[in-house]
Amino acid sequence: MRFDIVTIFPEIFESFLSTSLIGKAVEAGTIEVNLVDPRAFTEDKHRNVDDTPYGGGDGMVLKPDPIVRALESIKPGNAARAASEDADDGAAPPEPWRVLLSPQGEPLAQRHLDELLRKRHLVLVCGRYEGFDERVRSFVHQEISLGDFVLNGGEVAAMALVDGVARLEPGVVGNARSLVSESHADGLLEYPQYTRPRVFRDLEVPEVLLSGDHERIHRWRRLQMMLRTRERRPDLWGEFTPSGDDLAELQKAGQGGADGGGAAASGAGRAGLDRDATLALARRTYIALLHHPVYDRGGRVVTTAITNLDLHDIARSSRTFGLAGYFVVTPLSSQQELAERIMSHWKEGHGAAFNENRREALELIEVLPGLEQVVARVEERHGARPVTIATSAVRRPKQLTRAQVRDFMARETPVLIMLGTGWGLATEVLDRADLHMTPIEGPTDYNHLSVRSAAAIILDRFFGMRD
Ligand SMILES: C[S@@+](CC[C@H](N)C(=O)[O-])C[C@H]1O[C@@H](n2cnc3c(N)ncnc32)[C@H](O)[C@@H]1O
Known part of the structure; x- marks a missing residue:
């Protein structure tokens, strides 16, 4: 692997290139690093590499000519050639891959290092000043940043790149196996590591690591990797797809499914479940909006009035997420008639001609007098009683997280998500529900979502596609 580093301060690299693993790799010829100073490509007597910016402004800007001439002086190299896949075919060695170090580039990640290793010959261009x-x-292939902060120069970033790429080169790190379990190697952070002493200031090494049971140690480490990533890096966790064994380990450890703040395989629409599987689940899921029995402000069981907005908006959300149906539950015949009248305007009347899409959504609605009739209707359609899921705006005992609810939903039975109007579902409904779901909460104490907003958020959590 060959690196050429274009820098106006080559002396910065001296100890880096002669110390520890990088020093050994350079000495053994496993990696070759050349330092190219753009000053050598200036023609004025002061060897100026910088100048003031056109248009005014602070600081100095590196001139293009010395840098580009430095780049052009770097010819395809032997190190790249020797290790490239087609080394023996007599073809020309690969062109060096030019990387500009800049805070405006792609933030460096492990996958970049893997890709850069395959280039075999890298030219790293370090900036300075402004x-x-x-x-x-226009003369480089790629722009890479060390992160969202500004350094004085690209040299530290170049060292990070050489260090990260070189350790992937066979022979640079003694024990190649240690690369496999490291942080970011498979999208997870590494497990916690311990060495002697066994007790340090009352802090003990976990018992499992002293057990000598390699299978147990392996499983513990894998679990720690998942828990640590889930806690510290929800972004990585959202991209990670746990295996069946991983999910079993999480569950055994009382960590529910794969959710818990992050995402993962048990979250429909995310990693692990594709669009078809999510749609198949949605196609046996129903939502029921109960206008009775629900509580009023004073804790009395009442029947609330149907609203036009709830009919339309929840129907549109249900249609968007692919649900099998939307039940509007009210025992009052006058309210049932009102709902039917509103719907018929959009299904058969002027509305249907005016807005075809609205008809499609409202056709999902069925108005029924009670929950029993809803359950019976689902059973009639699917040949099985639905799993009933109660939602609530307040925390109660035995509520399950989304991932845990999702595990039940995966059991091939139809699903009925029950939403209350007024001040929420009455106890008689809650007591009969199979599952209770944790409320949707924001970071504030205020929790007064409209039922249509709650419905949309719940559906998005179960069936939303993630980008
Ligand atoms: C002071 S910086 C110039 C920053 C520039 N004015 C801007 O805002 O994009 C000087 C040089 O340091 C290097 N540098 C600074 N921050 C960096 C980062 N986060 N990653 C990689 N290189 C960086 C670049 O080579 C840059 O040209």
Whole structure:
């Protein structure tokens, strides 16, 4: 693997290239690192590499000519050639891959290092002062940043890149196996590591690591990797797809499914479940909006009035997420008639001609007098009683997380999500529900979502596609 580093401060690299694993790799010829100073490509007597910016402004800008001439002086190299896949076919060695170090580049991640290793010959261009003349960008292949912060120069970023790429080169790190379990190697952070002493200031090494039981140790480490990633890096966790064994381990450890703040395989629409599987689940899921029995402000069981907005909005959400149906539950015949009248305007009347999409959504609605009739209707359609899920705006004992609810939903039975109007579902409904779901909460104490908003959020959590 060959690196050429274009820098106006080559001396910065001296100890880096002669110390520890990188020093050994350079000495053994496993990696080759050349330092190229753009000053050598200046023609004025002061060897100026920078100049003031056109248009005014602070600081100095690196001139394009010395950098581009430095780049052009770097020819395809032997190290790249020797290790490339087609080394023996007599073809020309691969062109060096030019990388500009810049806070405006792609933030460096492990996958970049894997890709850069395959290039075999990298040219790393370090900026200084206020950065490069913009035209330098036309002469490089890629722009990489060490992160969302600004350094004085690209040299530290270049060292990070050489260090990260070189350790992937066979022979640089003694024990190649240690690369496999490291953080980011398979999308998870590494497990916690311990060495002697066994007790340090009352802090003990976990018992499992002293057990000598390699299978147990392996499983513990894998679990720690998942828990640590889920807690510290929800972004990585959202991208991770746990295996069946992983899910079993999480469950055994009392960590529910794969959710818990992050995402993962048990979250429909995310990693692990594709669009078809999510749609298949949605196609046997129903939502029921109960206008009775629900509580009023004073804790009395009442029947609330149907609203036009709830009919339309929940129907549109149900249609969007692919649900099998939307039940509007009210025992009052006058309210049932009102709902039917509103719907018929959009299903058969002027509305149908005016807005075809609305008809499609409202056709999902069925108005029924009670929950029993809803359950019977689902059973009639699917040949099985639905799993009933109660929702609530307040925390109660035995509520399950989304991931835990989702595990039940995966059991091939139809599903009925029950939403209350007024001040929420009455105890008689809650007592009969198979599952209770944790409320939707924001970071504030205020929790007064409209039922249509709650419905949309719940459906998105179970069936929303993630980008
Ligand atoms: C002070 S910085 C110039 C920043 C430039 N004015 C801007 O805002 O984009 C000087 C040089 O340090 C290097 N540098 C600074 N921050 C960096 C980062 N986060 N990653 C990689 N290189 C960085 C780049 O080579 C840059 O040209």
